[in-house]
Amino acid sequence: MQLGTPLSQYLIEEQRLYPEATGSFTLLMNDIALACKTISAAVRKGALVDVLGNAETDNCQGEQQKKLDIIANDLFIKNNIWRGHIAAMASEEMEEVFPIPEDKPRGKYLLVFDPLDGSSNIDVDGPIGTIFSIMRSDKEHPTEEDFLQEGVKQVCAGYCLYGPATMIVISIGHGTHAFTLDPDIGEFILTHKDIQIPATSAEYSINHANRVKWEKPMLEYVQDREAGVDGKKGKRYTMRWVGAMVMDVHRILMRGGMFAYPIDEGIRAKGGRLRLMYEANPISFLVEQAGGIATTGYERILDIKPSKLHQRIPVIIGSKEEVTDILDYHKAFAAEHDLKFTHECKLYK
Ligand code: AFP
Numbered sequence: 001m002q003l004g005t006p007l008s009q010y011l012i013e014e015q016r017l018y019p020e021a022t023g024s025f026t027l028l029m030n031d032i033a034l035a036c037k038t039i040s041a042a043v044r045k046g047a048l049v050d051v052l053g054n055a056e057t058d059n060c061q062g063e064q065q066k067k068l069d070i071i072a073n074d075l076f077i078k079n080n081i082w083r084g085h086i087a088a089m090a091s092e093e094m095e096e097v098f099p100i101p102e103d104k105p106r107g108k109y110l111l112v113f114d115p116l117d118g119s120s121n122i123d124v125d126g127p128i129g130t131i132f133s134i135m136r137s138d139k140e141h142p143t144e145e146d147f148l149q150e151g152v153k154q155v156c157a158g159y160c161l162y163g164p165a166t167m168i169v170i171s172i173g174h175g176t177h178a179f180t181l182d183p184d185i186g187e188f189i190l191t192h193k194d195i196q197i198p199a200t201s202a203e204y205s206i207n208h209a210n211r212v213k214w215e216k217p218m219l220e221y222v223q224d225r226e227a228g229v230d231g232k233k234g235k236r237y238t239m240r241w242v243g244a245m246v247m248d249v250h251r252i253l254m255r256g257g258m259f260a261y262p263i264d265e266g267i268r269a270k271g272g273r274l275r276l277m278y279e280a281n282p283i284s285f286l287v288e289q290a291g292g293i294a295t296t297g298y299e300r301i302l303d304i305k306p307s308k309l310h311q312r313i314p315v316i317i318g319s320k321e322e323v324t325d326i327l328d329y330h331k332a333f334a335a336e337h338d339l340k341f342t343h344e345c346k347l348y349k
Helices: 007-015 024-048 067-080 119-124 208-213 216-226 245-255 276-289 320-337
Strands: 054-058 064-066 086-091 109-117 128-136 156-162 166-171 177-182 187-192 203-205 258-261 293-295 315-318
Touching (some): 007 024, 024 128, 024 166, 054 067, 064 067, 064 119, 067 119, 067 128, 109 276, 128 245, 156 245, 166 245, 216 320, 245 258, 245 315, 276 293, 276 315, 315 320
Parallel strands (some): 203 258
Antiparallel strands (some): 258 315
16 A cells, blocks of 8 residues: 555455455445545634534533534534444434434444544634544444443544644554545545654653642653653653644654643542543554554553443553653552552553
8 A cells, every 4th residue: 555545445455355344344434534524624614604612502521512513423423324334323422322213224333433522622723633433333223331342342443633634544453544635636645654653752742730630650750751851861851732632642643752631639530531432442542553552551541341431531642662651650659559550561563
């Protein structure tokens, strides 16, 4: 597969590796790409059309919805509901599993998505994205229980970033690849093949406003990086925080670094800030496929058996050497406090 290959061709070539494939997955991925292009078109028009600002509703997690959250959710459903490749969907914006209506054909896949990640950036013209994950279903009428699969079981994970360019980044278990939307022809084109996250970096990404509530291991790591040339690595570090995981992670895929939304005392009761199924699992799959590490600090994210659809967890991901250092701090802390620590620092690709 060469740079310049259209996404549609890449998908067909992947399909040919599996003689038993029916083509259903390929068609589903084309539907997802179309949904992302449609959302991208709405995002690009911004204030010229009525897509900015708050909606009059909260989502199932009690968060104020933006108009674009609802528009993106509706577009994702509309583009995926009728073709017969999906058994059911689940969205960060909807409390319960969204079943395929009885009058529509159903397929063998489960589609999980965060239609608009980084909603607080919408009104300031900042980067936002859509995150998605595909799993298999062996039921015709799946329930929430059927969605609760470990992240390692994802058939495909990806996101679409609505930045200066619109890019779709996917992994179907054969590396992580990025395709840039060519607006003139309306097709995603392979521009970044087999992305490899550099093992070292001098950037980290974390919401410093939560510093006083962090656990000791994260505080120790950041204090060490703040020490710059006097720290363990003997070099100056930079901090970057966009407030849209999709963008912060995209930067790490492109040039390395560490992104964390760790556990802190303010969110401990909820389990964390980020959602396991809509954010952490798909992003961890992409990061591991690109040679990075994804952990809660204590366990590998992709090994976690979800307990509910909207479960939240701590997330620490990125360059191998940075995350390994953070794991070492957690391992020592776990030993001191008799906590469970299972994440051995190895690469899984
Ligand atoms: P929203 O999509 O609800 O705005 O949340 C974005 C997000 O889940 C993730 O993309 C960011 O990294 C994180 O929340 C930002 O959190 P802070 O509001 O604490 O900066």
